[in-house]
Amino acid sequence: MEYIYAAMLIHKAGGKIEESTVTKVLHAAGAKVDESRVKALCASLEGINIDEAIQKASVAVAAAPAAAAPAHGKEEKKEAKVDDKKVEAEAAAGLGALFG
Numbered sequence: 102m103e104y105i106y107a108a109m110l111i112h113k114a115g116g117k118i119e120e121s122t123v124t125k126v127l128h129a130a131g132a133k134v135d136e137s138r139v140k141a142l143c144a145s146l147e148g149i150n151i152d153e154a155i156q157k158a159s160v161a162v163a164a165a166p167a168a169a170a171p172a173h174g175k176e177e178k179k180e181a182k183v184d185d186k187k188v189e190a191e192a193a194a195g196l197g198a199l200f201g
Contacts, residue, residue, distance in 0.1 A: 103132045104142045112151050118143060 107126040108118050116122055120139050127134045 103127060103130065104138055108142060108146060109151075118146050 104123065104127070107123050107130070110126060111118050111122050120136075120143050123139050123142060124134050124136070127139070
């Protein structure tokens with residue numbers, strides 16, 4: 102996860118996500134760096150519009166609670182929790198597509 106966070110931090114700061122910059126950020130954070138994971142991350146992000154992917158993921162997460170119906174009974178509340186977990190899983194899957 103720290104590799105993705107490093108890439109997001111570099112992107113937010115306006116830098117180019119390259120192996121050297123990701124490695125520097127990870128070292129600065131005190132993380133042990135696996136060069137093969139850094140290479141895989143950079144390769145998977147090549148050609149990806151990160152801002153667009155974040156916006157799509159944000160819209161999906163924001164729209165999901167609005168679509169949920171209000172729960173009236175205990176059984177309905179239990180179902181609503183399951184739906185929330187499903188929405189969170191779908192949002193996470195969308196973010197996974199962003200990073201490879």
